[in-house]
C-alpha cells in the first residue's frame with residue numbers, strides 16, 4: 001500500500017490510494033467512479049475516453065480500424081490527454097477538446113476495435129500509469145486492476161446482466177426515435193465479446209478484485225455497495 005510517511009508523530013499519514021474499477025459497458029462504472037472520487041477526495045480518471053479520442057482520430061483520418069500498422073503510425077503522431085474535472089474528464093486530442101464528440105455509437109464501436117491492438121494498448125497503458133503515478137485516484141476501464149495498476153489498493157470488478165446494462169444505457173440516452181432497447185443490448189453484447197476475448201489484456205477480473213454484480217440493484221444501491229468496499233479496504 002502506498003502510504004506517505006508523516007513527518008509528525010501522532011499525525012495520520014496521508015494515504016494516496018489507487019482504486020481500480022473494471023467491468024463491461026453499462027455496468028455503472030462511471031457513476032460509481034464519480035461518486036467514489038467525490039466521497040473519498042480522489043481524482044476520477046476515465047480511461048475509456050482515451051481510447052475513444054484515438055478512435056475519433058482514426059475515423060477522421062479514414063484509417064481502417066483493422067490495420068494495426070496504420071493505426072500504430074497514426075498513434076505515433078497523436079497526443080491524448082485527460083484532464084480530471086469535478087464531474088467528467090476533459091479529453092484533449094492533439095490539444096483539441098473532443099469531450100463532447102466521443103460518446104456517439106460510431107466512436108463507441110471504433111474505440112473497442114482499436115483497443116485490441118497491443119501497440120495501441122501499451123501506449124495507452126503508459127499514459128495511464130503516468131496519470132495515476134502519484135496515487136489518489138479512481139481509475140476506471142477494462143484492465144486497470146490487471147495491467148495498468150496491478151498494485152492498486154482497491155480493485156472492484158463491476159458486472160450486471162447484459163439486458164440490465166443495455167436497458168440502463170437505453171434509459172440514459174437522449175431522444176431515440178429509431179433506436180430500440182434490443183439494438184442497444186445487441187451493440188453492447190458485440191462490444192463485450194470483443195473486449196472480453198481480445199488476446200491482449202482482455203476484460204476480466206483481477207484475482208484479488210472484489211466482484212460487484214449490480215443486476216438486481218439500483219445504481220444507487222451499487223454506489224453504496226462500492227463505497228462500503230472501499231471503506232472496508234481502508235479500515
Ligand code: DC
Nearest residue numbers: 047048049051111112115141142143
Ligand atoms: O469505458 P468505455 O465504454 O468508454 O470504453 C470504450 C472502449 O475502450 C471499450 O469498449 C474498450 C476500450 N477500453 C479498453 O480496452 N481498456 C480500457 N481501460 C478502457 C476502455
